[in-house]
Amino acid sequence: MSGKKKKRKNGKETRAAYLFALPSFIGFLGFVLIPVIWVLVTSFQDYNLFTGESTFTGLSNYKEILSDGRSLTALKNTIWYTILCSIGNTGVGLILAVLVDDILPKKVNVFFRSIYFFPSLCALTFVSIIWQAFFQTDSGLINYYLGLFGISEVGWLSSQSMSKIAVLILDVWKNAGMSMLLILAGLQNVDKGLLEAAQIDGAGPFQRFRKIIVPLASPQIFFVLIMNVTGALRIYESIYVLTGGGPGDSSRSLVMLIAEKGFTSFDYGVASALSMLLLVLIAIVTFIQFVGSRWWVHYE
C-alpha cells in the first residue's frame, strides 16, 4: 500500500466516522444546544406565551430571582438534596452491593439483588400513593410503629422540618438499587486473590473494604456518584409525587420552582433565568467532582 493511498483511505474513514457521529450530533444540536441557547436568550426577555411576543428586559429576570426569597429557599433545598441524596444513594448502594456480592450463597444473592433492584423498576407515581399512606401523620403506618416504641407522632409530610427527610427516604428507596447494580459490576471485577492475600496477612473485613474493595471499584463508585449528584441536582419526581414542594416551600427544589414559574405562572423569562442558575450550579459541582476525583479514583 503506497503512502498516498493510505492517506486517502484515512480520509475516507474519517468521513465515515463523522457520518456515524452525525445523528447523535444532530440530536444534541436540536434537543440540547439550541434549546439551551434559546433558554439563555429568553432569560433576558419578558416572554408572553399567549401572543408569542417577547421584549428585551436586560437583567431584570435575574434581579427578580436573586431578590426573591423563594428562589433562595429552593436553592438551599436543592443543595441539601444534592448532598444528602447523593451520599444516601451512593452509600446505601455501596453497602447493598457489598452485601450481595459474594457473602451469601449464589441463589440467595440473586434473590436479594432482585429485591433491592425492584424499586428502580416501579413507576414512582404508583408507589407514591403507598408512601403517602406510610407517611400520614395521624393514620400512617410509620407513625403507628414509631408509636409502639413510644415515639410521638412525626409530621413527615406536614412539618417543614421533616418534609425533606421524607423525600430523602423515598429517593434513596427508589434509586439505591440502581447504584447497587452499577457498583456490583465493579465489585465483581475485584481480584479475589488480593482479598485472600489480605485476609492471610491479617486484614479485617473493614480494612479489606477500605483498602482494597473501595480503591479497586473506585471508577464505578465515581461514575455512580456523578450520576447521583446530577440526579439530585435535578430532583423533581420524588418531591412532586410526595409533598408537591410543601408544606410551604420547605421541600421545593429549583426544578420544581422552574416548573411552577414556567407552567403555572407562565413566566418563561423568570423560569429561564432560574434554569441558567441551575446550569451554572451543575457546571460548578461537576467541575469540583472531576477535579476532586484525582485524589481518590484509581484507573488501572
Add this chain to the structure above:
Amino acid sequence: MKSRMKKLFALALAGTMVFSMAACSSGGSSDSSSSDSSSSSDSSSSGGEGTTLRVLNWGSTVEESIANDAIARFNEEYPDVTVEQTCVPVTEWSDFIQKWITMTTSGEAPDVINLGLEAAQMAVENDLIQPLDDIVSGDEYLTQLKGEFAESLLTGFSVDGKLYGLPSGTQTMVMYFNKHMFDDAGIAYPEDGWTWDEFYDIAKQLTKDDGSVYGYGLASAFFQLTPWWTSNGAYLTDDDGNPTVNSEGMVESVEFLKKLVDEKITPDPISSDVYTMFSSSQLAMVGAGRWQLDAWQDAGLTNDDFDCVQWPVNKEESSVYGGSAWCLGKNPTNQDLAVDLLKEMVSEETMKATAAGGQQIPPTESLATDPEIMGTTPDNISGLWTAITISKPVCAPTYFGDLQTTFTRAMEEVFSGAQDPQAALDAAQSQVESAIG
C-alpha cells in the same frame, strides 16, 4: 499530542453532559403531560376533502368515551368530517392551558373545548374562546337549554355580561356525616342553616381522645377549603378581581380552621386521606361533592350510614361550585360545523351520559334532581343541587394559577405551624400582587 487530544475530548464530553443536564432541568415537568391520551373517532383521516375538527377534552377514559359517543352521533350527520379528540387528565388547570397553547402554536388549535371554570377567565383574557350569545339566541334547543342551567353556573362562565360556555357538569361541597356516630353520642342530625358554632361543638364532642375518631376531616385543597370563607361572607378577590387574600373575613376563616387543627378535632390536613378515613369510620364529618359517592358506596356505605347537610353558616348560607363547560375556539376551522359539534356535546343524550358517569352533578335542575340519574344515596342527595344554587364559584381570576399555588402554600404554612394565619395571608397577598404586577 495524544494526551492533549484526550483532554480536549474529555472536556467536550463534560460539556455535553453539563448541557444535557440543563436541558433536562428546564423540561422537568414534561413527564406529567406524557400521559396525554389522544384518540381519533375516525382514524382514516379522510381523502383530503373532509374538514377536520379538533376537540380538547379533559377527564378520565369515561369522559373520553362519552365524548367519542357524541362525536359518533355528530358523524352520523356529517360522515365526511373527521373529528379528533384529545383528552387530557387534569390535575392543574394551568397544565390544560399549556396543552391548549401547544396545540395552537403547532397549527392544531382546538375548535371545541371542554373548559374548567378555573381556566375560563384565563381563556377569555387571552382571547382563546368566543362569546356564544348570538349562537344561543339563534338556536331553539340552546335557548331552551340555557333557561334550564342554574343561574349561578351561567354567571361563572360569563365575562362582562357575555356567555362563553355551556355547562356540561358541575361540582359543589356539602357536609357529609356519619349517622351512627351521631346516634351513639345522642346528638341530633344537623339541619340546613346550622352555624359554625354548632358545627364546632358537635365536632369536638364526637372527637375521641385516643385519636381513633376525629369530629371532622379537613382537606387542605383549594376547592375543598373554599366553603369555609364563602360561608363567612369572604372571598379571595373583590368584585373587580383584585386579590383580597388577607381580608378580615379570610383571616377569621383561616383562624377557625387553625383552631380545629390545633385542638386535634381534624387529623393533619396536609397528609391525611380524609375520604378513606370517612368511609372507614374514622371521621364523623367530611366535606365533599358528588365525586366521592361512588367510592363510598363501593366501600359499603348505605343510606343508613351517612347523609349530607348544607355547609355550616357563619355570616351567610353558601358553598362553592366548580365545573366545566363546552366552549368554542376563537377561530374554528369551520364555524358552522363547530357550532353543530358543540350542540352535540351539550345534547340531552350526552348530558345524561355525563351525569350517569357518576362524578359530576348535571348542570340542569331536571337532571340533577332526577333520582334515576343521581341515585338515591344518601337520602338528601337533592341537597347537592340546592348547594349549587346558593354557592359562589370557585375563585378563578385571570391569574388563577398564581393565586392557587400561592394560597395553597400559605395554608400549608399555617397548618404546619410555621406561620400564624394573619402573617401567612399577608405574605400571600403581597406575593399574588407582585406576581400579577
